[in-house]
Amino acid sequence: MSKILAALMPTPLAAIEVREFPEPELEPNSALMEIDLSEVCGTDVHLHRGRLAGVPYPLIPGHVSVGRLSKIRGRLLDIEGKPFFEGDRVTFLDVHKTCNACWHCLVAKATTRCPHRKVYGITYGLQDGISGGWAQKLYLKPETRCLRLDGVEAERFMAGGCSLPTALHATSRAGVSLGDTVLVLGSGPVALSTIILARMLGAFRVLCIGAPEHRLKAAAEVGASATLNIETHTEEERGQWVLEQTNGRGADVTIEATGAPVAVVQAMRFTRDAGRVCIVGQYTDHGEVAFNPHLDLNQKHLDVRGCWGSDFSHFYLGVQLMADPLRSQPWSHLKLERYGLNQANAALRDVASGKAIKALIDPQL
Amino acid sequence: MSKILAALMPTPLAAIEVREFPEPELEPNSALMEIDLSEVCGTDVHLHRGRLAGVPYPLIPGHVSVGRLSKIRGRLLDIEGKPFFEGDRVTFLDVHKTCNACWHCLVAKATTRCPHRKVYGITYGLQDGISGGWAQKLYLKPETRCLRLDGVEAERFMAGGCSLPTALHATSRAGVSLGDTVLVLGSGPVALSTIILARMLGAFRVLCIGAPEHRLKAAAEVGASATLNIETHTEEERGQWVLEQTNGRGADVTIEATGAPVAVVQAMRFTRDAGRVCIVGQYTDHGEVAFNPHLDLNQKHLDVRGCWGSDFSHFYLGVQLMADPLRSQPWSHLKLERYGLNQANAALRDVASGKAIKALIDPQL
Amino acid sequence: MSKILAALMPTPLAAIEVREFPEPELEPNSALMEIDLSEVCGTDVHLHRGRLAGVPYPLIPGHVSVGRLSKIRGRLLDIEGKPFFEGDRVTFLDVHKTCNACWHCLVAKATTRCPHRKVYGITYGLQDGISGGWAQKLYLKPETRCLRLDGVEAERFMAGGCSLPTALHATSRAGVSLGDTVLVLGSGPVALSTIILARMLGAFRVLCIGAPEHRLKAAAEVGASATLNIETHTEEERGQWVLEQTNGRGADVTIEATGAPVAVVQAMRFTRDAGRVCIVGQYTDHGEVAFNPHLDLNQKHLDVRGCWGSDFSHFYLGVQLMADPLRSQPWSHLKLERYGLNQANAALRDVASGKAIKALIDPQL
């Protein structure tokens, strides 16, 4: 039986190591996927720093991946009920086991808060098999939701990567609509996808506050009407800038995608009365921040919406979007850096430092 | 021409004085209203302490009042286009001059944020005439929206008073619906009206955290399923109590009606994942408070909604509600204290101290 | 092995026959439920008349039932993840196999339109085992969603029966809210539950047009503010009556629960401009009806909402509601008629004729 090389994160802060694993036995209705590309994203940096709860180290990271079904045991069906075949090019929803049987799933219909939810490459560890994409092959457990990538370029799809369903969820939850001036805080991958989507939803203007300059340049290339460097402008200057761009009122909608707690408060302050604020960047705990409930929330009659995770509908829409060469074109501006399995440590470093906008593991390198 | 006695607030902190004013000339399509009862509420305490912006002292307080149209010049029409007559028992919407011509009114449809909005007894001062209800008669300017009080008892209506439209707005914005467990923070008039309305909207359970005991008793009388004294329980104990009452999940909906900034953060913490929080108590600036955006907002996938002011639709619904003897019955539990014009200082003191749940100025006393 | 008696519907229009079946072998994670009461509703009449598509005759009818878990093989978990035990009093969601894997479930989130959905006693036939409640015992397949009935009276629960989740879905979809005047067309079980729920959601007035008189009496007893007999009033008289009750405007919300196509058009006509209409009574095909799109829909700026089936959240809420003695009290007005297994034909006749508002099969009789 053949062997599989994979990049293992043994514990937080320890170096990633390439290891060899035996090819797994397949359960009924499971499959093996040969990986073409797998993402290295901010979540992986958090993983490596030990900032996420519920991670069963050691694990093989890599939650969004594209590749090919190399072996299927039993039946694997698509969303239309049609079978997948060996050789099909696919991606899969990293979220697994949303249970459809608990109070969160069935009563609150808040499936991203289902307590049974597991995520490949994050809350599945080595004990669960080769369950991350930084590997030559990955084990697709039964009931993993795959989608065909017919007509979707691997690189284009990965330029969206995990930021795409997140940004789809955030823009939908923010209620971006025709004519809005949307302010995006941050200029990382989620922010960039958010800018593209806000334009696609009819926003007339999209403002972006972020850093460093090369990311703001990317923001402008993908559709930001105006950008401001957070590192060279004080909060007051930034607030002033937003007012100047918005007839003195503030943005109709602000989407926070930074990770910095203080940005949440600025999101409220930079938004107009009766506007909407969506908080999607606070994926890990970076501590507290102070705000003024009277001035920042109540008197402004604001809607502030936390946005956690994403579900199959966002993943599905993302794949559909990337299948459209014209609509997905803005993502071609995002520069991709490829790393081999044995360069995973460098990939993590480059993502952490912001040097790489989007890093990919390519197991063929 | 006859004289009108009214209670004047000369400046913040100064004692209220009863003064005599000449009966005003009526503009076309204006009226004079003989006051039966006018409210003394928390806003008046804020006014007296100088905590509200844009108040043109000196002014005659009293924004929600009931009485009788004693003189009409020209035509005053009701919402069905039918004329009012002298002698009609009425109340009126304290908010005046929502302009229907600005960006906030016409584009954002956020009429409670219209910059032209004026409020009788708050942002109308003596310079605008006898424009507060702590008076024998009040001047109803053209385009003031009146409603008939046929079949509505004055005392029942005033037990709701200004807290009723506020609570109607808050419960509507919070999206209370059938089966919800609603947590109300606070036990003042807005909180009490909120409890009643949450039950009326189908909440299965309403929890209330407030103080002092006599208000919690009132909360229970008007429909709270369980109450907890904030003064005798730590934040941790309160959080624990909410979890015990909610299957370990937190409230479906929390409505903050306290005025204390820290309550806003507790509202988020005491609410279940994917729940809704409405902030209606932060009417004045009491400073900042710290929260954790990751734990309190983003990961919880919360909706946090500021709620500012109220509009005609809330006022109209409130009058309809009070016209129903059965539905308005819970408000009969709220004890009313009457004060003459020359007892306005005592009324303010009793409201500020929480001694009176609801204080009324009765100019006939 | 013991035997189970059950009432079998061999084909449409044929008489129901009581037959004896062997107790089934239990698959892993399945159970046997001893039936206390099972409903005979309008759907069963449709079944018997052959008016429903996709029914695999012969079948054992009875989709909503209460009873006791008499045997469990493996694990059966409740919505909180806690196990059920033999002896537990339960009911179960008649809808089974909503797949959580298809486009309707995962993308459109229209789970009541999932093509894999099966319904006990309707689209499960004898070939699927003892899968209807008109039996001494019923076979609960794996992944059937059960709820405990602790503290819920069997008779009270069955007075709601299958009409309760339907009415919960309809009132939620109709957006009934505080202050509404709600018009309910029809006076059968769904209509009666709708009346109760509309009041519980804060409707100030509920009007009901139906027949015969004894049902209108029931409508008034459970909360209708005014009723009108459809058999003794022309359409014009009925329209006039609604206008008189609504200040000349029509109902804010109309919920059609009749089954007659013409009622759908009247629902539009009897509703005010910019109001909402929910169509829940057109469960089977009774042919076409003509309407005027300009006058009845476009110019009125109406929202017309079809409402199909119900899901777990409605079922769950219904059980919670029936666990509250006070809130469920209105259902005690609905007279229940009990029939033994061998009286099923009489039960169907009495439901079809409207003689019985609510008929129940009691296998112990």
Add this chain to the structure above:
Amino acid sequence: MSKILAALMPTPLAAIEVREFPEPELEPNSALMEIDLSEVCGTDVHLHRGRLAGVPYPLIPGHVSVGRLSKIRGRLLDIEGKPFFEGDRVTFLDVHKTCNACWHCLVAKATTRCPHRKVYGITYGLQDGISGGWAQKLYLKPETRCLRLDGVEAERFMAGGCSLPTALHATSRAGVSLGDTVLVLGSGPVALSTIILARMLGAFRVLCIGAPEHRLKAAAEVGASATLNIETHTEEERGQWVLEQTNGRGADVTIEATGAPVAVVQAMRFTRDAGRVCIVGQYTDHGEVAFNPHLDLNQKHLDVRGCWGSDFSHFYLGVQLMADPLRSQPWSHLKLERYGLNQANAALRDVASGKAIKALIDPQL
């Protein structure tokens, strides 16, 4: 005093006549607008055929117009509260007198159903002054809402014309969102604007069924993904075509913009389960049509939404949109035909026959 030439519609069916009128006296806060271009649309054809209710013949048609403020008496303020000056290039909202004082405006917030609403060129007749745009100058009554056209080309704006706010209202009410397949029934001006807007809101595919061929060509030019000629395909073929384009499910959203009652039923049939249908084309009474409430509405769990008129927010958004050269570019595909005042009869004929997609009166010709 100078004279004003205007085209008068004396009665239904009578020929339009050019007449000379004296320049009116201006009330305080009113203005005179020199007309550059005024639209001839389907509504004008309806007017001329006598198909609209409440029209005070004789009247000067022309409800959407662009021009220049040639004389102002008193103050005319824009939505930001800044004054207009003589010489400003403007357009104005044809809807006047939405009262902000009645039940429809203040309680139902259904301002397009305000009974006091008047429309220039439709429900204002000659008795109300020169109140239509088929004139050299038009009288802008006090409280008419004007918007500056700085940077907006007159021809580009008129290519949108009255169909733009209507289409903005319809797409908003239909809830078009990212990824939708939108079916547009009709290929007249409202349909064409709807196609453009649906794309702008993120629809992945827009299908159009209409006629004749030159309009379908325009539909494709402005963004329809696929078109079908209604004149050469049976209803069954059209339904089949929609299914083929939508994975066998029907459109996510259908917007009816035809005027033919039968299209309303087809809109329901061509839409997927749990989809949305917006009916905006039934502006006049063309009689009844039959549908099947079970199959077409209830079982499909559809949302069917009538859409009447438009309000200031749509008009404002339309002007903003047309100020963006890139976003408004699709409207440049719509061919405009100009007619002098004395060619108004020909203009009406060409609009009625569908020969002209968009006809304009140019009083300078």
